[in-house]
Amino acid sequence: MEYVAYALALFVIVTAVATALLRDILAAIVVFGAYSLGMALLYTLLLAPDVGLTEAVIGAGVTTLLLLLTIAKTVRPSDDRNIERIDPRALFACGALAAVFGLTLPGLPAVGDPDAPIISYDAVTGYYLTQSYSETGVENTVTAVLAAYRGFDTFGEATVVFAAGVAALVVLRREVFT
Amino acid sequence: MSDAAADADEPRTYIESEVIMSSVRVVAPFVLTFGLFVTFHGADSPGGGFQGGALVGVVVLMLAFAFGIDPTRQWLGSRIVTIVAALGLVVFAAIGFGSVALGGGFLEYARYPLHHPTKLGIEAVEIGGIALIVAGVIIGLFFLTAAGPRGDES
Numbered sequence: 001m002e003y004v005a006y007a008l009a010l011f012v013i014v015t016a017v018a019t020a021l022l023r024d025i026l027a028a029i030v031v032f033g034a035y036s037l038g039m040a041l042l043y044t045l046l047l048a049p050d051v052g053l054t055e056a057v058i059g060a061g062v063t064t065l066l067l068l069l070t071i072a073k074t075v076r077p078s079d080d081r082n083i084e085r086i087d088p089r090a091l092f093a094c095g096a097l098a099a100v101f102g103l104t105l106p107g108l109p110a111v112g113d114p115d116a117p118i119i120s121y122d123a124v125t126g127y128y129l130t131q132s133y134s135e136t137g138v139e140n141t142v143t144a145v146l147a148a149y150r151g152f153d154t155f156g157e158a159t160v161v162f163a164a165g166v167a168a169l170v171v172l173r174r175e176v177f178t
Numbered sequence: 179m180s181d182a183a184a185d186a187d188e189p190r191t192y193i194e195s196e197v198i199m200s201s202v203r204v205v206a207p208f209v210l211t212f213g214l215f216v217t218f219h220g221a222d223s224p225g226g227g228f229q230g231g232a233l234v235g236v237v238v239l240m241l242a243f244a245f246g247i248d249p250t251r252q253w254l255g256s257r258i259v260t261i262v263a264a265l266g267l268v269v270f271a272a273i274g275f276g277s278v279a280l281g282g283g284f285l286e287y288a289r290y291p292l293h294h295p296t297k298l299g300i301e302a303v304e305i306g307g308i309a310l311i312v313a314g315v316i317i318g319l320f321f322l323t324a325a326g327p328r329g330d331e332s
């Protein structure tokens with residue numbers, strides 16, 4: 001099993017480097033899909049099948065399709081400018097968002113802190129693993145954490161996914177998806 | 179001959195391929211079944227609404243990839259994708275605020291007067307909320323990317 005993991009890690013690194021180095025964008029996209037597939041297998045091997053499934057569907061499937069569509073729909077810019085014009089409003093919005101996220105940084109535990117609740121087993125992980133079935137009645141602890149213990153966060157995430165779709169509508173100045 | 183000349187200028191997003199069409203025809207039912215399984219069985223096995231919804235969405239993407247984006251767009255109509263995504267968000271919010279209305283906290287499933295309220299609540303949020311949102315948005319993003327900005331179509 002260990003050797004399979006090492007082989008997969010090597011495969012992921014090689015495909016990642018190839019994605020960055022290949023000049024042909026189509027080839028880079030195909031290799032990037034292979035990278036995602038390797039990551040999905042690696043996640044599954046590391047006993048995170050939920051993440052592996054997501055990586056396989058979103059990373060290897062949907063992202064590859066969207067990137068392929070994008071290169072089919074785009075052309076090289078016609079003028080000689082090398083650098084994009086910067087929209088001050090967009091710059092301000094991005095800066096404000098980064099600042100808001102930055103404000104939460106002091107609240108996080110230090111990197112590698114052994115006393116961080118997520119690392120010290122009994123405080124969080126152990127509690128979920130031993131209590132989630134009796135408290136929620138579902139066997140998949142990941143689902144229990146996602147939809148029950150962290151349900152409010154998941155509601156936020158689902159809203160973000162929906163907002164991403166709406167944002168794409170706004171950016172492309174369209175009123176319906178299809 | 180004029181068609182070929184026009185095609186050379188336009189970046190083409192669809193080229194009919196017997197191999198892709200046949201593969202998709204064989205694979206799509208299995209992907210759809212697997213997606214529904216992952217969605218509905220996500221509480222007791224790996225997966226859940228996000229992965230299952232994405233798989234179900236991918237089935238539509240595969241159909242569009244194999245049989246052409248515009249025919250698939252017409253087959254879907256202009257309403258269903260928006261309705262599915264918005265319905266998911268409404269269901270999720272309704273379950274969340276429903277427990278608030280019953281005197282509990284947001285998404286406090288135990289407030290619902292049901293047998294196994296937490297298990298049922300999790301299933302409802304995963305299937306009726308997350309899966310619908312993700313499937314709708316993935317399909318929507320694909321067709322939006324294919325269409326490009328308004329005023330750009332030929």
